[in-house]
Amino acid sequence: MNNHMSINFGSVRITDTGESEIIEHDETSKRRWSSGVSHTYLITCLPNLEARVAYVDWKNGDREIRGLPGSRPSRLFTRFATGNRVSISSHNGFEWMQLRVSKITSRQPEKVWSNPRKISVEQLNDACGFDVALALKELGAVGVDTRVALIGTKNKNRTDLCVLFQKDEIYIPLAAFASIRVIPISREEK
Numbered sequence: 505m506n507n508h509m510s511i512n513f514g515s516v517r518i519t520d521t522g523e524s525e526i527i528e529h530d531e532t533s534k535r536r537w538s539s540g541v542s543h544t545y546l547i548t549c550l551p552n553l554e555a556r557v558a559y560v561d562w563k564n565g566d567r568e569i570r571g572l573p574g575s576r577p578s579r580l581f582t583r584f585a586t587g588n589r590v591s592i593s594s595h596n597g598f599e600w601m602q603l604r605v606s607k608i609t610s611r612q613p614e615k616v617w618s619n620p621r622k623i624s625v626e627q628l629n630d631a632c633g634f635d636v637a638l639a640l641k642e643l644g645a646v647g648v649d650t651r652v653a654l655i656g657t658k659n660k661n662r663t664d665l666c667v668l669f670q671k672d673e674i675y676i677p678l679a680a681f682a683s684i685r686v687i688p689i690s691r692e693e694k
Contacts, residue, residue, distance in 0.1 A: 513643070513679040514634045516549045516687060527560065533589040538564040544572065547682045552576070555686045559674060567592040567599075569681045588685050592677050595655045595668070598646060601677050603665040605631050605684045622664055625649075631688035640683075645669045645676050 510519035523544040532538055540562035547555040556572040570589040592601050605623045625648065628636050637648035646668040651657035654668045669676040 511643070511675050511679070513675075513682060514632055514636070514639055514687065516547050516682050518675065518678050518682060519546045519548070520544075521546055521556075525558075527562075532560075532562050532564070532566040533568040533570070533591040534566050536562075536564055536566060538562040538566060540566075545678055547678070547686050549682075549686055549690045553686075553690050555682075557678065557681060559678060565594075567677075569601075569677055571685065590677075590681055590684070594671070597671060598668050599671050599673065599677075600651075600655055600666045600668045601680050602651070602661075603628060603648070603667060603680060603684050605688050625665060628665065628683065631691065632683050633687075633691060636683045640667055640669075640676060640679060643676050643679055644673065645680075 510517055512518075521544045525542045525544075527540050527542055529537060529539050532540075540560055542558040542560045545557050545559060547557060549555070553576065555575045558570050558572050560568050560570060562568075568589050568591050588606065590601055592599050594600075603623070605621055605628060623631070625637055637645075640648055647654055648665065648667045650663050651666050652662035654666055657664075667676065667680045
């Protein structure tokens with residue numbers, strides 16, 4: 505990990521905080537138990553919106569990105585630290601991540617609830633306010649398309665959007681996470 509490195513992606517800045525934590529035993533996003541190492545990144549969007557996220561490398565080979573407590577404003581990220589993990593999966597020497605956008609489904613005075621929703625490339629671009637596929641490709645992504653087009657999925661999720669990238673890439677999945685979990689919520693709140 506490159507300590508304190510940062511990149512700009514669309515309307516956000518993604519910064520390695522240099523913080524890491526050993527996870528002794530926890531459930532991965534693929535519902536398997538393992539231990540691993542969590543590296544913390546800060547996704548800054550607008551002057552007053554910060555999302556703390558962890559890039560977790562599990563000893564069993566699983567990888568994921570998850571929201572962390574301490575994001576602000578906290579009412580926007582009510583579910584961020586519990587329900588917004590995204591798996592990174594392998595396919596033919598590459599890795600991929602499913603792209604489902606968090607949409608606000610409930611608003612209460614002190615908290616906002618969001619759930620991930622299936623979307624098209626056009627809807628993803630609308631949710632973020634820029635061409636996400638182009639921006640991810642500029643970072644080095646192999647492609648942004650449906651699962652059937654990129655990895656040959658034949659099950660019911662074949663039309664779900666995903667991003668394909670080189671193995672062990674860190675900033676592409678972090679940028680993809682920002683485009684499906686942080687940016688859409690921040691834009692809905694404006």
